Amino acid sequence: MVIQKKKIRLGIFKYSCCAGCEFELIFFQKHVREVFENAEVVYFRMGQSGGREEGPFDLVLIDGAITEAWQADQLKKVREATRYLLPIGSCAVNGGIPAIKNHTSELDMEKRVYQEISPIHSMKTHAVDDYVRVDGYIKGCPIGRRDLDEAFTSLLLGKKKPDFFNYSVCVECKQKGNTCVLVSYGWPCMGPVTNAGCGALCPSYNRACYACWGPMEDANAPALARQFEKMGLTADDIFRRFTQYGSPKPEFRRGAELYGSTTSSR
Amino acid sequence: MDQQHHHAKPQQELPKTRTIVVDYLARTEGESDLLVRVGDRDVQEIKLKIFEPPRFFEGFLVGRKFSEAGDIVSRICGICPISHMTTSLQAVEDAMGIVPSRQTKLLRRLMCVSQIVASHIVHLYMFALPDYFGYPGFVDMMPKFEKETNYFLTMKDAINNVAEQIGGRPLHPVSMVVNGFTKVPDRETLASLAEGIKSVLPMAYDAARMMSELPYPDLQTEGDFAALRKEGGEGVEYAINEGRLISSRGLNLEIHQYASALHEEEQDYAHTKKSFLKDGGTIMTGALARVNLKFDQLDGDTKKLAREMGFCVPDKNPYHNILAQTLEIYDGMIECIRLLSEIVPEKEKPQVEIRAGEGMAITEAPRGLLMHSYAINRHGVIEKANLVTPTSHNFANIEKDLRALALAYAQSDEHDALRMKCEQLIRAYDPCFSCSVH
Numbered sequence: 149m150v151i152q153k154k155k156i157r158l159g160i161f162k163y164s165c166c167a168g169c170e171f172e173l174i175f176f177q178k179h180v181r182e183v184f185e186n187a188e189v190v191y192f193r194m195g196q197s198g199g200r201e202e203g204p205f206d207l208v209l210i211d212g213a214i215t216e217a218w219q220a221d222q223l224k225k226v227r228e229a230t231r232y233l234l235p236i237g238s239c240a241v242n243g244g245i246p247a248i249k250n251h252t253s254e255l256d257m258e259k260r261v262y263q264e265i266s267p268i269h270s271m272k273t274h275a276v277d278d279y280v281r282v283d284g285y286i287k288g289c290p291i292g293r294r295d296l297d298e299a300f301t302s303l304l305l306g307k308k309k310p311d312f313f314n315y316s317v318c319v320e321c322k323q324k325g326n327t328c329v330l331v332s333y334g335w336p337c338m339g340p341v342t343n344a345g346c347g348a349l350c351p352s353y354n355r356a357c358y359a360c361w362g363p364m365e366d367a368n369a370p371a372l373a374r375q376f377e378k379m380g381l382t383a384d385d386i387f388r389r390f391t392q393y394g395s396p397k398p399e400f401r402r403g404a405e406l407y408g409s410t411t412s413s414r
Numbered sequence: 415m416d417q418q419h420h421h422a423k424p425q426q427e428l429p430k431t432r433t434i435v436v437d438y439l440a441r442t443e444g445e446s447d448l449l450v451r452v453g454d455r456d457v458q459e460i461k462l463k464i465f466e467p468p469r470f471f472e473g474f475l476v477g478r479k480f481s482e483a484g485d486i487v488s489r490i491c492g493i494c495p496i497s498h499m500t501t502s503l504q505a506v507e508d509a510m511g512i513v514p515s516r517q518t519k520l521l522r523r524l525m526c527v528s529q530i531v532a533s534h535i536v537h538l539y540m541f542a543l544p545d546y547f548g549y550p551g552f553v554d555m556m557p558k559f560e561k562e563t564n565y566f567l568t569m570k571d572a573i574n575n576v577a578e579q580i581g582g583r584p585l586h587p588v589s590m591v592v593n594g595f596t597k598v599p600d601r602e603t604l605a606s607l608a609e610g611i612k613s614v615l616p617m618a619y620d621a622a623r624m625m626s627e628l629p630y631p632d633l634q635t636e637g638d639f640a641a642l643r644k645e646g647g648e649g650v651e652y653a654i655n656e657g658r659l660i661s662s663r664g665l666n667l668e669i670h671q672y673a674s675a676l677h678e679e680e681q682d683y684a685h686t687k688k689s690f691l692k693d694g695g696t697i698m699t700g701a702l703a704r705v706n707l708k709f710d711q712l713d714g715d716t717k718k719l720a721r722e723m724g725f726c727v728p729d730k731n732p733y734h735n736i737l738a739q740t741l742e743i744y745d746g747m748i749e750c751i752r753l754l755s756e757i758v759p760e761k762e763k764p765q766v767e768i769r770a771g772e773g774m775a776i777t778e779a780p781r782g783l784l785m786h787s788y789a790i791n792r793h794g795v796i797e798k799a800n801l802v803t804p805t806s807h808n809f810a811n812i813e814k815d816l817r818a819l820a821l822a823y824a825q826s827d828e829h830d831a832l833r834m835k836c837e838q839l840i841r842a843y844d845p846c847f848s849c850s851v852h
Contacts, residue, residue, distance in 0.1 A: 164467045167443050167848050168492025168585050174553075175493075175536045176574055176585050181567060184553045195540065196551025197440040216467045245489040248474040260473035267682050270468055289489070290585045349582045353589045354596040358485060360586070384795075388479060392486070 159205040160192040163212030163219045164246050169237035170194050170211050172290040203229030213239040213246045214274040227280040235276040238289040242362035242394035247273040289360035292345035313345040316364045317357050320348035336376050341367035362394035369403025383407040430454050434833045441541040444847025450820050457820045460813050464684040466847040475799040480506045480790050488586045491849045495586050496529040497779035505786040506592050509773025518594045524753040526654050528576035531746035533780035534739040537844045539566040542736050545838045546628045565617045572610040579603050594764030608754035611747050622740035626723035630733040631835050637698035637811035638663045641707045642778050652711045654778045669776045686850040688810045696811040699782030701738035716745040732815050733842045768794040779804050781844050805850035812843050
């Protein structure tokens with residue numbers, strides 16, 4: 149393998165989110181210099197003035213969920229202008245926290261926050277891959293540093309497919325030798341259905357995983373939801389467990405809909 | 415609201431009128447456009463069009479459990495998650511009549527002060543500095559400004575380590591819950607964090623001196639500076655999570671009286687609501703307000719640094735918010751070192767007895783006053799949530815300052831100079847549009 153000599157033409161677009169994954173990229177992670185030494189920043193409004201929204205790009209990172217029509221319009225154009233496109237972070241990957249609102253009607257949601265709702269043009273929250281083809285996912289809330297490094301090194305090395313985490317948080321607990329908080333303490337841990345990458349952070353900090361990385365592919369959420377019921381959780385509590393993160397994705401929706409309505413009444 | 419913002423073209427110029435349009439302002443957190451229309455002798459229009467999409471946190475918190483609130487609201491902001499989390503936890507505790515332990519309060523203070531330092535560092539280098547050196551962004555500066563790059567990378571790692579070690583990760587930490595911490599660090603960890611910060615303290619000093627030599631436009635804000643302050647003078651801690659709500663024009667309230675002093679108004683051109691004082695006046699909150707209102711409570715070394723920088727209070731130039739931030743970086747590092755040396759951690763058991771009630775809290779987030787209030791039912795489920803962020807508090811005053819700036823430069827022919835000064839002014843406030851819309 150040869151390290152690519154040309155810099156990666158990079159675009160970063162923010163939609164509905166806290167911008168934390170962009171801050172992870174420019175501030176919190178430890179390889180800020182290395183990432184940007186190998187990138188030509190073509191468009192990244194939070195980081196620099198100007199830029200070319202139309203590209204062309206080698207890699208585009210999408211931060212945030214889609215909640216307004218102009219975001220979907222722009223996203224489709226961006227997809228055409230880049231070789232690779234990766235959603236970064238739970239909002240972009242699975243709808244994340246902004247998708248909690250999907251279980252209430254837009255009218256109720258808007259009325260709870262604004263008296264005059266005519267200037268509000270919000271829609272149901274969607275993940276990026278509902279609108280465009282993606283080339284993988286950098287998961288996490290915020291994004292995992294190891295998957296971020298893997299994405300950049302793969303591109304520089306010309307690797308066909310980055311090797312992202314694709315197993316559950318349980319595996320990381322076992323690797324760390326953590327006591328299982330679900331089995332031993334009876335805490336409603338989302339680890340069995342949640343994608344790994346955080347290093348089993350919550351169980352290592354004496355609390356149950358709350359699924360901030362979103363669902364692992366093909367996770368069996370109904371089985372875990374029924375286990376929570378056996379442990380004595382109320383239907384509302386179980387519904388909340390599976391709708392805090394990633395409920396637009398079928399894996400978690402299947403768990404949530406056993407205990408509540410995942411679609412709004414209106 | 416203008417939904418075509420990303421294709422917006424400068425409007426047709428009226429005779430003798432100049433229009434400045436900034437389409438998606440760069441180097442701030444979140445999304446806004448700026449529209450300024452200046453006539454020969456007057457300013458015709460000033461609009462900071464915050465088009466950041468609403469995420470409806472106040473809407474979807476309704477129906478969620480009290481124990482989820484901290485984790486959920488931390489996702490309002492990618493740079494001050496600890497402030498939203500802390501304010502939320504304190505509001506829930508207020509509603510349920512819970513008084514956390516002294517250690518919990520100290521650890522929260524440590525987390526919050528470290529986050530203020532971190533937030534100011536990213537603002538100074540990534541957002542503000544490029545304006546003063548004529549670069550589109552800090553990434554372009556990195557190869558040519560080796561010292562600044564080294565300072566930025568070294569300081570950020572030393573300070574981010576605090577929240578990373580105590581919270582599990584610096585962004586959206588996991589150990590902070592209602593009535594305590596699920597895990598506390600050991601003494602050795604705290605000692606090594608203190609060593610890490612000590613090693614970068616001279617950089618913070620040097621950075622403040624460097625920033626004080628940059629050319630800042632001259633402007634005097636008419637806003638009322640507002641901040642939390644603890645009673646007493648020198649030697650009393652610089653209020654972050656507790657204190658009274660005070661202002662330079664004499665506001666002095668217990669925080670629960672917040673609603674009697676400030677209210678929000680919706681705007682048809684922005685998703686952010688604007689805060690006003692009862693008499694229609696506007697406030698400025700954040701680093702400059704804090705330093706102005708409690709300069710006496712800064713560390714002695716910080717005061718010395720301020721004198722060396724030629725920084726005198728009250729300083730009413732909003733551009734100097736950047737200088738106030740450099741002072742808070744230095745002072746915050748000293749405070750972190752003190753707290754890291756003082757705390758002898760004991761295991762906490764954060765237990766909660768659910769009780770129905772209403773509660774609220776105000777803290778000093780990096781960008782200023784942050785208010786959360788909730789109504790919680792007897793099952794621990796949130797029935798009402800109201801949040802007011804620093805940028806909502808500052809919104810009206812930013813526009814007022816922009817108006818004064820545009821008026822001062824109405825006669826000037828330097829079209830681009832005014833646009834640049836407007837952008838610099840907005841950035842000096844360090845706005846967070848993601849927070850402000852939430």
